[in-house]
Amino acid sequence: DAKTTQPTSMDCAEGRAANLPCNHSTISGNEYVYWYRQIHSQGPQYIIHGLKNNETNEMASLIITEDRKSSTLILPHATLRDTAVYYCIATSNFGNEKLTFGTGTRLTIIP
Amino acid sequence: DTGVSQDPRHKITKRGQNVTFRCDPISEHNRLYWYRQTLGQGPEFLTYFQNEAQLEKSRLLSDRFSAERPKGSFSTLEIQRTEQGDSAMYLCASSLEAVSYEQYFGPGTRLTVT
Numbered sequence: 691d692a693k694t695t696q697p698t699s700m701d702c703a704e705g706r707a708a709n710l711p712c713n714h715s716t717i718s719g720n721e722y723v724y725w726y727r728q729i730h731s732q733g734p735q736y737i738i739h740g741l742k743n744n745e746t747n748e749m750a751s752l753i754i755t756e757d758r759k760s761s762t763l764i765l766p767h768a769t770l771r772d773t774a775v776y777y778c779i780a781t782s783n784f785g786n787e788k789l790t791f792g793t794g795t796r797l798t799i800i801p
Numbered sequence: 802d803t804g805v806s807q808d809p810r811h812k813i814t815k816r817g818q819n820v821t822f823r824c825d826p827i828s829e830h831n832r833l834y835w836y837r838q839t840l841g842q843g844p845e846f847l848t849y850f851q852n853e854a855q856l857e858k859s860r861l862l863s864d865r866f867s868a869e870r871p872k873g874s875f876s877t878l879e880i881q882r883t884e885q886g887d888s889a890m891y892l893c894a895s896s897l898e899a900v901s902y903e904q905y906f907g908p909g910t911r912l913t914v915t
Contacts, residue, residue: 722902733803733892733906734844777843786832786898788857791843 691790692717692780699796708765710795712778715759721782723754724789725763727774734777734791737763768799803827805907807893813913814883821879822910826895833876834904835868836892837861844892850876851898883914 695713702708714723722741726734738745738752740761745752751764765772777794781787804827814820826833831852836844847866848858852873862868865883870876880887890911894904 724902731908733805733894733909734904735803735906736903739902775843784899784902786896786902786904788834788846788849788859789836789844789904790846791836793841793843 691782692721694778694780694792696776696778696792696795698793699798701798701800702765702768704770704799704801705767708768708772708797708799710763710765710776710778710797711760712763713760714778714780717758717780718782721780722784723752723761724779724781725750725752726777726779726789726791727772728777728794729771729774737776768797770799770801773797773799803905803907805893805895805905807891807907807910809910810908811911811913813915816885816914817882819879819881820883820912821877822891822893822912824876824878824893824895824907826875826893827897827905828874830895830897830905831873832896832898833870834894834896835876835878836894838890838892838909839888847878880912883912885914888912888914 724739725737728734754761775794806825834849835847838844850870890909894906
């Protein structure tokens, strides 16, 4: 799996869009980008994944650059409940084998 | 609540004792995973099963650790002769292979070895 690099921490004002970057410069053509988050004292929760096209679901949007070397997770209207650690994972398996988590980005939503 | 349950939620044990954790996955899920998470770190993969078969084990899973999924439903993770370094959150997840790309995580079992 390609190594991913994320900022250690970020703050975002409540109601604003939270943009979480991830670098994966060594990603290979068959590797997907997955995002999970972990709210304090809970297990990780799947958010979204993509290969090369931008993706959107009810939780977030995922923007992947054309060269696929980086991506951004966007939470469009952040709420206090979005305070969590966000993990970006690049993996060639279809999410059904081991996931390699890094240390993630600690996102704090400020009232 | 994801539908994955773990028991117990917390376990305090003395060094040298054996402990066993249980994970009940979402009922139709054929894949089950164990991860370990220490403070300030992301979860680390330990092992996973497809039905009863243990398909992969991490090098983190020393010979003191054993995991089983005897009937392809619930799973147990046993740690023998616990050490203080085993103190961590043990997370279980499940998925339905070839249908779902998402792993559903349980709330974890927090182990403290004194």
